Amino acid sequence: MHRLVYMSDLDPVRTPIDVGDTIQEIARKSAIANARNSLSGVLVYVNGTFIQILEGARENIEETFELICCDPRHKQIRVIEFEPIKSRLFAEWTMGYLGMSAAPTHIRENVNLQEIVFKMDARPMEALRQLRLLMDAEEFAGTGRTGRDDDELEHLTLGR
Amino acid sequence: MRVITCVFTEHNLWLVLLAGCLCVAGSMATVRLWNRSLAASGRSQVDWSLLTGVTAGASIWATHFIAMLGYQPGVPVTFDPQLTIVSAVVAMVGSTLGFWISTSQRRALSQFVGGSTVGLSIAAMHFVGMFAYRTDGIVVWDSAYIGASIALAAAFSTGATIAVQSRTGRLAKKKTACATVLLVTAIVALHFTGMAAFSVTPLAGVSQGADSAAFGAMAMAVAAAAVLIILTGVSTRLIDDRNRARSQEELIYIATHDELTRLANRRQLGEELRQKFEEGPSEQNAQFGLMMIDLDRFKPVNDTLGHQIGDLVLQRVARRLERTLEQGDVLARFGGDEFAVILAECHGDQHLCSRGERVVDLLARPMVVQGHLIELGASVGVALANRDGAAPGELIQNADIALYAAKAAGRSTFALYQSSMSEEIQIRRSLEADLRRAVNREEFEIHYQPQVDARTGTYTGAEALLRWRHPERGLLSPAVFIPLAEEIGLIGAIGNRVLRQACYDAVSWPPHLTVAVNLSAVQLLDRRLARFVRNTLSETNLPPHRLELEITETSLIGNDLQALAILNEIRALGVSISLDDFGTGYSSLSYLHRFPIDKIKIDRSFIERAPDDVDSGSIIHAIAQLGASLGMKITAEGIETDAQWHFSRDGGCDQLQGYLISKPVPLGELTKLFEASVTPRAVA
Numbered sequence: 001m002h003r004l005v006y007m008s009d010l011d012p013v014r015t016p017i018d019v020g021d022t023i024q025e026i027a028r029k030s031a032i033a034n035a036r037n038s039l040s041g042v043l044v045y046v047n048g049t050f051i052q053i054l055e056g057a058r059e060n061i062e063e064t065f066e067l068i069c070c071d072p073r074h075k076q077i078r079v080i081e082f083e084p085i086k087s088r089l090f091a092e093w094t095m096g097y098l099g100m101s102a103a104p105t106h107i108r109e110n111v112n113l114q115e116i117v118f119k120m121d122a123r124p125m126e127a128l129r130q131l132r133l134l135m136d137a138e139e140f141a142g143t144g145r146t147g148r149d150d151d152e153l154e155h156l157t158l159g160r
Numbered sequence: 161m162r163v164i165t166c167v168f169t170e171h172n173l174w175l176v177l178l179a180g181c182l183c184v185a186g187s188m189a190t191v192r193l194w195n196r197s198l199a200a201s202g203r204s205q206v207d208w209s210l211l212t213g214v215t216a217g218a219s220i221w222a223t224h225f226i227a228m229l230g231y232q233p234g235v236p237v238t239f240d241p242q243l244t245i246v247s248a249v250v251a252m253v254g255s256t257l258g259f260w261i262s263t264s265q266r267r268a269l270s271q272f273v274g275g276s277t278v279g280l281s282i283a284a285m286h287f288v289g290m291f292a293y294r295t296d297g298i299v300v301w302d303s304a305y306i307g308a309s310i311a312l313a314a315a316f317s318t319g320a321t322i323a324v325q326s327r328t329g330r331l332a333k334k335k336t337a338c339a340t341v342l343l344v345t346a347i348v349a350l351h352f353t354g355m356a357a358f359s360v361t362p363l364a365g366v367s368q369g370a371d372s373a374a375f376g377a378m379a380m381a382v383a384a385a386a387v388l389i390i391l392t393g394v395s396t397r398l399i400d401d402r403n404r405a406r407s408q409e410e411l412i413y414i415a416t417h418d419e420l421t422r423l424a425n426r427r428q429l430g431e432e433l434r435q436k437f438e439e440g441p442s443e444q445n446a447q448f449g450l451m452m453i454d455l456d457r458f459k460p461v462n463d464t465l466g467h468q469i470g471d472l473v474l475q476r477v478a479r480r481l482e483r484t485l486e487q488g489d490v491l492a493r494f495g496g497d498e499f500a501v502i503l504a505e506c507h508g509d510q511h512l513c514s515r516g517e518r519v520v521d522l523l524a525r526p527m528v529v530q531g532h533l534i535e536l537g538a539s540v541g542v543a544l545a546n547r548d549g550a551a552p553g554e555l556i557q558n559a560d561i562a563l564y565a566a567k568a569a570g571r572s573t574f575a576l577y578q579s580s581m582s583e584e585i586q587i588r589r590s591l592e593a594d595l596r597r598a599v600n601r602e603e604f605e606i607h608y609q610p611q612v613d614a615r616t617g618t619y620t621g622a623e624a625l626l627r628w629r630h631p632e633r634g635l636l637s638p639a640v641f642i643p644l645a646e647e648i649g650l651i652g653a654i655g656n657r658v659l660r661q662a663c664y665d666a667v668s669w670p671p672h673l674t675v676a677v678n679l680s681a682v683q684l685l686d687r688r689l690a691r692f693v694r695n696t697l698s699e700t701n702l703p704p705h706r707l708e709l710e711i712t713e714t715s716l717i718g719n720d721l722q723a724l725a726i727l728n729e730i731r732a733l734g735v736s737i738s739l740d741d742f743g744t745g746y747s748s749l750s751y752l753h754r755f756p757i758d759k760i761k762i763d764r765s766f767i768e769r770a771p772d773d774v775d776s777g778s779i780i781h782a783i784a785q786l787g788a789s790l791g792m793k794i795t796a797e798g799i800e801t802d803a804q805w806h807f808s809r810d811g812g813c814d815q816l817q818g819y820l821i822s823k824p825v826p827l828g829e830l831t832k833l834f835e836a837s838v839t840p841r842a843v844a
Binding site: 002004058061062065066069070075077078079082 | 476480483521522525526527528529530531533
């Protein structure tokens, strides 16, 4: 089993105007695709930067990553980490999603998220753990996590 | 006539009809298989002859047997089983032999001997079959009819053979039909003429033979068996035809496609281009274009990860390129790590640019293959048909030139062909060729620029500077050819030679003098460098402390760990390391700290402006102090005036180098300077 972590930048030219919705749609579609080949992971989007984490069998990750790399909606794809792992960090989500929230009560979480993005380059393991904690935090219910709050996608989670 | 009477009065006409149909069907199948035998070669000719013979033998025998079942001589009749089987075998073996002989190249042999053999085996089968035919009566044979029947069989069979073999003339067109007719005639003629030779008179009071109902059933059984054999023969032929068609298709596919990537191959691309040129512009009056794609870092991948991964990478590249295609495009593998795309419709340079950019971008994105992270990059050259080339060869050549320009521009980019490129490329290509020759012809020379102690003015050593004495262009400086040498991979060979020559020369100088040699970024990252330095020192007997290797900051960027390891190895030998052109470019103080640097050489741009420009002066001071506190020596480069000399010395520099002291000179002059041992300038 492996984990691949990459970062990329949104390409504003090739992405439609309602960015937030598009990205949630991306997360939704990948959750469905990942369920088919037992991949788990998270998609994070902050101020034009993506972080995506994929966990699962090496071949499946490679296949999915190839599709991701060829997607014109983002650019400057840089692989942060691609390591064999003993256990998944994000087993509960076939593709969880975290983005900035407009709600004023979520300022702390937003800051947290920005910090994670900042840290991911230099200290990936720390950033990943922080991300995991953030995913767990109940207060974050409103930012569109797929695979947990969303009833119709309940059956896509890998079991909790 | 006796024969005709015989047919109509002494036979059950239904069974005769059945026999006749079988005869015709069998003969048609036989002739088709016979054609196939003649077309076959070598061992398979025997195999096909056998199949033909078995089919023919079965049909002939079945025809005979059913006809005999239909013969009503008015006496009881039985069949001897063994002889019946023997007659079948005779038919098959004999005709196989006959067909095989007919495949011989010698016409007389194949036609007459082969044909007659077939005919004779039909006859043999018939008469053996007649021996198997037991009647309760007295049998009388008419030898004239026997002879006639054999002659007819042989004659018509020979005729069939001639027909089957015919290649020209009216006969050839309908040869299958003719041959079939002749073969049927042979069989039928033989049978009824042979029957006409046979007459039996009943004997009273003898047992009954089998009844006609049983015979009818037997006839059906035999017919069924014969039909099966005929069908087997026919289906074999059909299967064979289909296989040959398929392998023909496969051969065409193999000849026009690249095996690894399943893309069109170079030859097919040429063919497609030719067609495109013939077709002319599209309905929207758009021309077509050609894009040549070369992978930038494929070779290192292949070298470090092996050919298996290399192959997988090429396949991945092919699939990615397929994503960039538009309607009507043709993607081909041009060979090695080169690909080409025929862009079906191009609407102007803007469009060409966006197509090129699309490919560059997609191939610049990372790929993960078998757990390895691979970043390739591609250079792309684009040319437009008819504007940049009126024929396939020209278009390919110019797209290639554009590709070359893209590579020269730094790779991972695309370039549109421009007519001026041709000339530039020619120049660069000839320089490349000259450079390669220069390495072999020793057109390189080393000049030395001496260095002096800033305070005493005595010589401390000299820096080795490479020059190329080009046969036409004269003495060329490294700035002209070193980047090119690095690109085409010659820097290792050239650099090594310089190092060796410099060490060799330095040995002849007074023993306290050092020699400094420049290392390029490429040389610095070669793992074998330390070993080479060690070998050179021992071969030339130069003490390590007399050698200085100069590197620039740019060669350290992005390759820290590798460079650090190699520099440490070199330092461990006792050789000292200098940081050249300090203060320009990517000056990073952390390099001074992390890397084993012994000397800093302040870039000439600061010296030029000092002492008039106060800031430059301050920088020189600062660098000198920094160096001093880190325990490094400081050299000032580009000293051209006395003022600069004094300023640098007072500012804390230990060594000076520049035109004021001496221009770079050949070894002979340098030795003279050293021997004179005169302090070059009295210091005020």
